[in-house]
Amino acid sequence: MSLRRQSNPRRKEFRPPSLRPSRLEQRGFTLAEMMVAVALMGLLMIPLSNMLSPALDLRAKVETDTRLELLKQAAVGAYRTEMATVDAQPSAIMALQAGTMAPVAANASGACASAAATFAPLARYLQMSTTDAYKDGWGQGLCVLMTTRQTGTQSGVSYWYHNYAFVSPGRDGAIDTGTSLSATSLTLSGDDKGAFIDGRSLVAAQVEATLAQVKRASDAVAAYFNARYLSNSDRDTAINYFARTNRAGVSAGEFDGTGALPNTGGAPALMTSNGISDVLGLTVLDVTNPWGGILQLDNSSDDVRTPENTTASLRSPPFTARITTTLPGGASITRTAVGAY
Structure with a gap:
């Protein structure tokens, strides 16, 4: 015969009072209680918002x-x-x-x-x-x-x-x-x-850059003239060393027949044409102004001193050449190179 006590299925389980669910836990929050909680949260948010507002404002200013x-x-x-x-x-x-x-x-x-x-x-x-x-x-x-x-x-x-x-x-x-x-x-x-x-300052700076660019090109032309003169053993001052031919492209005694700089044909010519910039040791960027315009060389029109000038008094030395560029609006920047002996 077994001495084990058999459990009674109808017997109720005993729980200490601390483990028993309370009525509050069973029923949850009432609407009134939730409204009070929301109101309290709202009151707490006012000082919190006041504290955060300067920081948010500073962030907005920085952004x-x-x-x-x-x-x-x-x-x-x-x-x-x-x-x-x-x-x-x-x-x-x-x-x-x-x-x-x-x-x-x-x-x-x-x-x-x-x-x-x-x-x-x-x-x-x-x-x-x-x-x-x-x-x-x-x-x-x-x-x-x-x-x-x-x-x-x-x-x-x-x-x-x-x-x-x-x-x-x-x-x-x-x-x-x-x-x-x-x-x-x-x-x-x-x-x-x-x-x-400030568009005025931006464009003014470009004008100054263009002035310097035109001066650099003019100096290169003047240096070329002087180098060609010094390479002539006769040091002939009657020759226009700014061009190798006359306007028609024909060699003539008044021009530097063994030189490399072409005649611009009686009018200004783009310095990127006929190898002009290469002869002078200048790059394409050197002869392109900030607006994208190409500098021009004039070594044969009536605006410079040349043996072919239609004005007799402008046919004798010192011979000259001009560097010109045009800005938007039509303004021109021009600098004259004077042949030095």
């Missing part, structure tokens, strides 16, 4: 400054690369090979309704997506300000230019009425932030 700087770099790069196309337009636009960027002014409420498509013409120059480029750090659209074509003067040379600006309405979301773009500067007012593309 805005970064995007404005990237836009400025892109616009400056586009302007320098496509300057001739940009300044050929008298209107307040930025005409580029990829398309035309038009102004975006503030609406009646001061907001700027730009979009990704606004900056599509700049896409190849941008270091960010156009879907990001048109917004500031607060997620608001940027305004695009432009002047009509202006005229400036640098070292006595007239030139065309446009000014551009990208402007954020700032934290308040509205462009201030005092914010404006002029022929010389960008004026920001209120909490507006902006980037200024």
Whole structure:
């Protein structure tokens, strides 16, 4: 006979009071309790929001400054690369090979309704997506300000230019009425932030670069003349060493028959033609101005001293040659090389 106690299936399991579920655990939260919890959370969020707001605002400002700087770099790069196309337009636009960027002014409420498509013409120059480029750090659209074509003067040379600006309405979301773009500067007012593309300075720098380029080419022509004179054992000062033939391309006693520099035929000639730049030791870049125009050499027209000049008093030494280039707008930069003996 077994002495094992058999269990009673009807016997209830005993649990200590600490392990028994409470009524609260069984029924969950009431609607009133949830509303109180939400209200308390709302009250706690107010000081938390006040603490986070300056940090979020600073982040938005930094993001805005970064995007404005990237836009400025892109616009400056586009302007320098496509300057001739940009300044050929008298209107307040930025005409580029990829398309035309038009102004975006503030609406009646001061907001700027730009979009990704606004900056599509700049896409190849941008270091960010156009879907990001048109917004500031607060997620608001940027305004695009432009002047009509202006005229400036640098070292006595007239030139065309446009000014551009990208402007954020700032934290308040509205462009201030005092914010404006002029022929010389960008004026920001209120909490507006902006980037200024100073077309006048950009083009003036290109004019200075062109002046230096023309001088370098002129010096090369003058040096060639002197070298050819010194290579002549007779040191004949009656010979025009700026050209090897006359205008018709025929050798003549007044010209340097054994020289390499061709006659330009009575008019200026591109320095990339007939091997002119090669003879002078200049590269294609050396004779291409910042607008893409090729410098020209004139060693035989009536504008220089040459044995074939139709004015008798201009047929004798010192013989001369001229380097010329034309800027957008028609202004010319010219420098005369004088043959030295």
